[in-house]
Amino acid sequence: MDSPAVEIIDLVKRYGRTTAIDGLTLSARRGAVTAILGPNGAGKTSTIEICEGFRRADGGSVSVLGLDPSRPELRARVGVMPQAGGVPPAMRCGEWLRLMSRFHAAPLDPAALLERLGMAAHARTPYRRLSGGQQQRVSLAGAVIGRPELVFLDEPTAGLDPQARHACWELVGELRAAGVSVVLTTHHMDEAEKLSDHVVIIDHGTVVAEGTPSSLTGAERQLRFRARPGLALDELLTALPTGSAAKESPSGHYIIEGQVGPELLATVTAWCAAEGVTADDLSIERRTLEDVFLELTGRELR
Amino acid sequence: MTTTTGLDFSPAPGAAPLPRMVAAQAGAEIRAMLRNGEQLLLTMVIPLLLLTGFSLAPLVDVGEGARVDFVAPGVLALAVMSTAFTGQAIATGFERRYGVLKRLGATPLSRGGLMLAKTLAVLAVELVQVALIAGVAFALGWRPAGSPLLALPLILLGTAAFSGLGLLMAGTLRAEATLAGANLVYLVLLGCGGIVFPLSAFPDSAEPVLGLLPISALAGGLRSVLSDGAGTPLAAAAILAVWAAVSLVLASRTFRWE
Numbered sequence: 001m002d003s004p005a006v007e008i009i010d011l012v013k014r015y016g017r018t019t020a021i022d023g024l025t026l027s028a029r030r031g032a033v034t035a036i037l038g039p040n041g042a043g044k045t046s047t048i049e050i051c052e053g054f055r056r057a058d059g060g061s062v063s064v065l066g067l068d069p070s071r072p073e074l075r076a077r078v079g080v081m082p083q084a085g086g087v088p089p090a091m092r093c094g095e096w097l098r099l100m101s102r103f104h105a106a107p108l109d110p111a112a113l114l115e116r117l118g119m120a121a122h123a124r125t126p127y128r129r130l131s132g133g134q135q136q137r138v139s140l141a142g143a144v145i146g147r148p149e150l151v152f153l154d155e156p157t158a159g160l161d162p163q164a165r166h167a168c169w170e171l172v173g174e175l176r177a178a179g180v181s182v183v184l185t186t187h188h189m190d191e192a193e194k195l196s197d198h199v200v201i202i203d204h205g206t207v208v209a210e211g212t213p214s215s216l217t218g219a220e221r222q223l224r225f226r227a228r229p230g231l232a233l234d235e236l237l238t239a240l241p242t243g244s245a246a247k248e249s250p251s252g253h254y255i256i257e258g259q260v261g262p263e264l265l266a267t268v269t270a271w272c273a274a275e276g277v278t279a280d281d282l283s284i285e286r287r288t289l290e291d292v293f294l295e296l297t298g299r300e301l302r
Numbered sequence: 303m304t305t306t307t308g309l310d311f312s313p314a315p316g317a318a319p320l321p322r323m324v325a326a327q328a329g330a331e332i333r334a335m336l337r338n339g340e341q342l343l344l345t346m347v348i349p350l351l352l353l354t355g356f357s358l359a360p361l362v363d364v365g366e367g368a369r370v371d372f373v374a375p376g377v378l379a380l381a382v383m384s385t386a387f388t389g390q391a392i393a394t395g396f397e398r399r400y401g402v403l404k405r406l407g408a409t410p411l412s413r414g415g416l417m418l419a420k421t422l423a424v425l426a427v428e429l430v431q432v433a434l435i436a437g438v439a440f441a442l443g444w445r446p447a448g449s450p451l452l453a454l455p456l457i458l459l460g461t462a463a464f465s466g467l468g469l470l471m472a473g474t475l476r477a478e479a480t481l482a483g484a485n486l487v488y489l490v491l492l493g494c495g496g497i498v499f500p501l502s503a504f505p506d507s508a509e510p511v512l513g514l515l516p517i518s519a520l521a522g523g524l525r526s527v528l529s530d531g532a533g534t535p536l537a538a539a540a541i542l543a544v545w546a547a548v549s550l551v552l553a554s555r556t557f558r559w560e
Binding site for chain 1: 309311313314315316322323326346400404408409412
């Protein structure tokens with residue numbers, strides 16, 4: 001039986017007196033896309049860099065493809081896309097990719113890969129003259145050119161325009177279809193929701209929730225509407241089936257959770273009518289990962 | 303961008319053979335050095351200007367013999383310093399700052415392989431410098447005495463010493479500090495390392511101290527081999543060997559990769 005792509009148990013990392021990672025445990029399956037989701041400063045990059053062998057853990061155990069992350073043989077089996085930089089600014093991006101390809105036994109064709117990422121016209125452009133999004137794509141190309149078994153992508157779509165972001169998502173989908181394990185960090189909820197088989201939400205250096213995107217958001221749906229602020233929700237709740245919840249957040253925006261069906265909808269609208277309240281923008285929605293995230297971390301993304 | 307080309311992403315991991323990785327990295331380093339205008343100024347233009355200027359014009363008293371016979375070995379020493387020390391320190395300092403060294407650490411190319419590639423690149427650029435400088439010097443009437451082969455071990459020792467000093471600087475200081483420091487050291491050693499101004503031009507008390515500098519040892523050693531036709535200058539070789547050993551050990555102990 002294969003070991004997981006990444007297995008982290010009780011990881012601890014400190015920088016001086018700050019504990020960046022505090023007993024983090026997670027496992028990334030082979031052949032799957034695992035997203036590590038969290039606000040800035042949650043410990044995402046530290047976790048990834050320990051897996052990449054760039055940093056040493058202060059406690060706990062980490063194994064990558066069943067091996068200690070410092071093992072040199074992993075360098076050929078693992079592709080890395082750092083959050084920023086890593087390419088000599090004066091080097092032409094085609095030249096850099098060719099160099100990367102020469103380090104591997106059976107690499108992808110650098111020109112074809114640039115073409116695939118919409119960068120063929122920039123092959124002779126020095127890296128520093130590329131836009132931020134183009135630099136990200138070159139960096140992504142560098143991670144996959146050696147045909148690795150596992151890739152670590154640290155915020156792969158930061159700074160990308162919508163088209164480039166979709167192209168990146170498509171590439172991640174292709175990697176997964178080809179049997180490559182992918183571990184990526186992001187703070188875009190939609191990205192984690194669309195791309196990944198498994199989402200790990202971390203905050204303050206520890207896992208606050210994990211599961212498939214749908215298990216995290218749950219089957220639960222919400223009824224949302226807008227009305228004048230300060231409705232007496234306690235009264236409404238007595239009319240709703242037990243187990244329902246109602247909240248006003250932010251002011252004037254109401255969310256009702258529970259067995260959201262025709263019956264609940266009818267109860268809410270009837271109650272509003274009786275109160276002389278007009279409910280605007282009434283909608284039934286599935287909870288998003290963002291709702292889950294904010295619930296768990298109790299704060300806005302930073 | 304939306305077309306799915308026939309790229310096969312299925313895993314086929316494996317490192318290339320070490321010689322291929324080192325050759326690829328060395329090639330990239332050589333191209334970077336030869337393409338960088340500031341570096342070419344330090345490694346090619348300034349040495350050739352000094353060689354021609356000080357050989358043709360009676361700017362300093364070089365004692366007996368043709369001026370070019372005194373100047374050419376000094377300029378060869380300067381060329382070694384400019385590439386192995388100044389150029390390498392600045393380039394490596396910025397590679398560290400831009401995360402290039404860190405990124406290369408995630409490739410199958412080992413740190414040993416990277417250092418080997420850097421050394422080969424420095425030696426290749428030095429070969430170009432020596433060919434250019436010797437060519438111009440011959441045109442200016444340089445007639446080296448003795449065996450040029452004796453110059454080779456001195457150049458190699460000098461390269462090791464200057465590389466060690468350059469990497470020591472690049473691996474510990476901020477990139478901007480390395481840039482400023484490496485240029486300053488280049489200027490100071492150009493002035494007082496016996497390259498075009500003989501050490502005898504300095505006060506008697508300074509001369510023995512200046513003679514212990516790696517640049518003076520290299521320039522003096524090359525001069526005694528190429529101008530005086532002497533055998534291997536053991537004192538100069540020993541000074542360079544000590545600088546090389548100390549700087550390389552210190553650099554390897556203190557080098558920070560990011």
